[in-house]
Amino acid sequence: MSLNLIDLIKGQLGPALVSQSASQLGESESGISKAISGLLPAVIGGLANNANDPRVLDAITGASSSGLLGNLLGGTSSSPVISTLLSSIFGxxxxxxxxxxxxxxxxxxxxxSSLLNLVTGATVGSIGKYAADHNLDKSGISSLLSDQKGIVSTLLPAGLSLASLNLGDWAKGYKFDNDQDAIRQPSHEEPKVEVTRSTAPNGTFPERNKDNGGSIWKWLLPLLLLIAAAYFLWKQCEKKETTTTMTSTDSANTSADTATAVVPTNTAGSGMSANTRVDENIDLNGTALHGYKGGLEDQMIAFLKSDGYKNAADDAVLKDKWYDFDHVNFKTGSGNQLEAGSEGQLQNLVAILKAYPDAKIKIGGYTDKTGNEAVNLKISKERAAFIKDWLGKQGVGAQVLDAEGYGSQFAKVDAKASDAERATDRKMSVRFAK
Known part of the structure; x- marks a missing residue:
């Protein structure tokens, strides 16, 4: 079975990157997500159609050392490699x-256009990493790309056809059978009229059965109208879909600092839910940090400005005030691989700590109730330690007193609940410490 490159790449284009792209470009998250769903198969198709082009193979083999995956939002728009590659495959x-x-x-x-650069960078970077991890030479990469020709017809999202992409003869080599099935042009041949001799008496013609020509339309036309109406309603519902991301809330933040498993309340929050987040610049003593009203940055800065940290007598006063990261996510099953776009909020935390050098923090990692608890505990500890080490490399390591993983110890959502419901238990958090 051929490797589906979309499965390889989609981890780089997760909810965090969609959200940050929407904020950066001034678009809705649903629009960004929809655009990526159309661009990704188009880019994969373009690469597959040029699987033997030296320019394509050079771009992929050099991607692992170019740092594309680490800076998708900032580096792809101005990358000459991406611009040259796109011109090569699309002309x-x-x-x-x-x-x-x-x-x-x-x-x-x-x-x-910006998203096309971003998706191309994620695609080339992911394939390049895969090739490096599996010791694929240029011939192997070419074969991997060529394998996509047989499945690329299944990758276009509903409502988007090859014809609508205005690519002309670009994709003759693909098996886009679905497009041919969707668009059938009527024949322009003149209908053949067969003349027969009448057997009616007195030279008269028998009366034609008026239902022969119209009966089929009596049931076919209403059926077509019903299908069209259902499709329209489905598309309207699709437009309302939004990408679900982990958000910071005021309730049910947990702490493992006491043996009695106290369930703390994030009293520093604003009480805003994920559906009412307002994207805005958060003021850090005259410096604007990109975040959400009521999000991690907003809450932490408000607490520090109120002298809440300065006036805290000891750690016991601070231990129940946890702040959830809005956009720091790890790849599924990984303890040391951030999803693309996660470093932005970590950089915001670095800026806050540098603005308040006396402040100290602690990092916490949590999982949901699914899976093996020993594995959950291990992964949550690795993630917390990873963030602590990452912050240390940014020059604020002395302000990070501890990093702990709690697994599913404080998870509240049942393991049988939907993934969207359990997402509230999968989080990384931070609190102030003394």
Missing amino acids: DKLSGLVNSIASFAGISNNSS
């Missing part, structure tokens, strides 16, 4: 692709 069809995706997703052409 004069590039602008048509950008315009079509913009129209499909309801975003601006500029945003569509």
